[in-house]
Amino acid sequence: MEPDAPDDDALxxxxxxxxxxxxxxxxxxxxxxxxxxxxxxxxPAQREAAEDLHQEAWxxxxxNAAGFDAARSSFATWLFTIAxxxxxxxxxxxxxxxxxxxxGGWAEAAAMRVADxxxxxxxxxxxxxxxxxxxxxxxxxxxxxxxxxxxxxDGGLSLEEIAAVTGVAMETAKSRxxxxxxxxxxxxxxxxxxxx
Numbered sequence: 569m570e571p572d573a574p575d576d577d578a579l580x581x582x583x584x585x586x587x588x589x590x591x592x593x594x595x596x597x598x599x600x601x602x603x604x605x606x607x608x609x610x611x612p613a614q615r616e617a618a619e620d621l622h623q624e625a626w627x628x629x630x631x632n633a634a635g636f637d638a639a640r641s642s643f644a645t646w647l648f649t650i651a652x653x654x655x656x657x658x659x660x661x662x663x664x665x666x667x668x669x670x671x672g673g674w675a676e677a678a679a680m681r682v683a684d685x686x687x688x689x690x691x692x693x694x695x696x697x698x699x700x701x702x703x704x705x706x707x708x709x710x711x712x713x714x715x716x717x718x719x720x721x722d723g724g725l726s727l728e729e730i731a732a733v734t735g736v737a738m739e740t741a742k743s744r745x746x747x748x749x750x751x752x753x754x755x756x757x758x759x760x761x762x763x764x
Contacts, residue, residue, distance in 0.1 A: 576643035577636075584634040591633075595626065598644070601723050602626075602651050608718045609655045611707060621658055625651040645729040648719055652733055705755040713748035720745055 574582070574590075576597070582590035602625060607618040628650050636646060706714060712734070719725045719733065731741040 577638040580633050580636050580643055583630075584636075591630065594629075594643070598647055602647055604722055605648060605715075605718055606651050606655050608706065608722075609652070609711065609715055610658070617658060621651070621654045625654045628654070641732055642729060644723070644725060645732045648723060648725060648729070648733045652715065701756060702752075705752050708755065709748050709751055713744050713751070716741055716744040717748040717752075 574593075576594060579590040579594045583594065603618065603622045606621050606625070607615065610618050610621075625647070629647060636643070641649075706717060709717060715734070716730055719730050720727070725733065727738055727741050727745065730745075731738040734741060736744075
């Protein structure tokens with residue numbers, strides 16, 4: 569965030585009062601992280617659905633801006649709640665019970681964005697392979713653990729905010745994050761020794 573920038577709540581209030589630029593600034597701040605959250609919940613095979621749900625979430629933010637209550641939650645919590653609800657509504661419409669991750673999609677894109685740690689082509693390949701393994705391990709997590717992990721690691725939400733987004737007690741959010749981390753450590757244990 570730029571220095572002396574208005575906070576999210578101030579931007580949302582300004583938008584509700586008619587300042588379209590305020591909404592654009594808020595969108596710029598959260599566009600990528602909200603899209604990535606939806607995309608990771610859906611899995612790599614549903615990019616088009618992720619784009620639609622991302623748009624639906626921001627339309628909901630726009631339509632409900634005047635009703636936002638900063639005393640009840642932060643803007644980020646509210647946005648992630650909307651994004652999560654839109655995604656879960658999609659699951660219900662599609663009658664999706666369990667999502668299994670797979671290779672491809674954002675996994676490949678994320679692996680390609682990993683910076684080369686050294687000049688060696690072998691090191692570069694190993695780094696990309698490790699990034700791919702990490703992305704696949706995250707995608708293979710159970711849905712609630714995956715969502716919690718992504719909100720914490722990528723979205724920067726606190727455990728309190730994650731609990732508010734998901735509608736569970738903070739201890740449940742903490743447990744989901746702990747289980748997600750444990751599963752990721754277990755899934756990546758062999759990879760770490762192979763690439764180090």
